[in-house]
Amino acid sequence: MSDNQNLLAEQRRALILEEVRRRGGARVNELTRKLSVSDMTVRRDLDALARQGALEKVHGGAVPVAEASTHEPGFEAKSSLELSAKEDIARAAATMVQPGTAIALSGGTTTFALARHLLDVPNLTVVTNSVRVADVFHSAQRAGAGATGNRPGAATVVLTGGVRTPSDSLVGSVADAAIRALHFDALFLGVHGISVEAGLSTPNLAEAETNRHFVGSARRVIVVADHTKWGTVGLSSFASLEQVDALVTDSGMPLEARAEIRDHLPELVVAGETGEQDAEGLSDIRAEGLSGG
Template sequence: MSENQNLLAEQRRALIVDEVRRRGGVRVNELTRKLGVSDMTVRRDLDALARQGVLEKVHGGAVPVVEASTHEPGFEAKSALELSAKEDIARTAAELVAPGTAIALSGGTTTFALAHHLLDVPELTVVTNSVRVADVFHAAHRNSGQRQGLATVVLTGGVRTPSDSLVGPVADQAIAALHFDVLFLGVHGISVGAGLSTPNLAEAETNRRLVRSARRVVVVADHTKWGTVGLSSFASLDQVDTLVTDAGLSADARSEIAEVLPELIVAGGSDDPVDETDGPGNEG
């Protein structure tokens, strides 16, 4: 089988990153067997992923990068991670959005995926501090002609971060004057002790403003975010109404989350998303 019949490079590299993170390291010969490609192809993939900062090359293979709490990967680096999980989460989270409502989407690659699933929800007002999210809706407007019902997008303004979020006093002031029905919030890390956290101090303050302005807070985060702690916490878990995550979340983590969150929705791994939480605020 020729290599052009194998997975596209982006998909292949996402699988490599998943394997490295899941196992704590892999060897080149293991990846060649798993992916059905040559040593040279795997080594090129590892070189590309190492340049993005998502893994570290070692003799004969690769290991995860040990990140400091202040490390903030760029949007492109994060886009290569957990692609299928993010797609499952985005598809499921989109079902929580009612036509005609005002919603907010924070910055992040999972909210970026979610934006694509909201293009056909009519009469939305979308507040966002994400340049990437705004571009999704802008492209839809540009390509749609005079189609009615497309979302109205409010872009907050502010200073751009490595993850293409807009933060700082300009963004904070704009958000403070607004009120929305649901906030869909991407996070760097989530844990019982630290709550929701980010390595970027300015982003932490902007996220606090988003949480305060929302009637309902929905965190969209893949399973690798559980237990990760960034430099600055911006919300406790009692400020979160719903967590939408993927089927890679461990049973222990699901039990822990069920104790502290009103609603846990696990996307993927079956035909339908599963609400596994009977936590605080649930009647049964």
């Protein structure tokens, strides 16, 4: 019972944060009506979020704080950043996907780029909590549908339900239950931040919980993240580096960071480079393959 209560509290606090950020502030009485909970419950949630540094309590309510750890840009804002790096990463990550496997793609603009590179990989089963990723596959299927309405070899796409975040990911209890019931050959995971100390992190509490379930359901965890994500720490950590099997990043990753990453991860793939060490890492991943069993 305590686990369910904690999960509900995380979801509720995520909604409070979104409301405070969207409106620039919120009053306790407004939040009690919106969430259908007691005044005391909202005040406890605000106290918890204030202790985490996610918002600032004021008389009668709360206002946002301008901290990187809690700022979650929308999908459109993020999609214009590091475009070349994301394409390089997506191209390299796509070579790691074998036909006929079951994979998961988390939300994010890098996994969105990856989805476009997977359209010609036959007979995939793709589970995602990203509305944008699902749209990539569905649009391709509609465009290439034959007389039967099905494109031969087209991916089977499973979109989890859930509450939509600013980055167009679906999170919460519905998404979590769907993910827990499935098993993936590989998870391709976009992140807000990655570091040795904090591991993988996100500014969204509910998204962190959903990502934990993704990691727990995958045989291999492959993070796709450009160099700007290294050293960034979001509000909530959801996995340690020890839980990651490979990181696919871009050539902008500093050499000292690469050395540190190799000390903690089994595989580092630097997209767009042909250095012997990085090429060997990619070859090892390809050789192992992603087929089930």
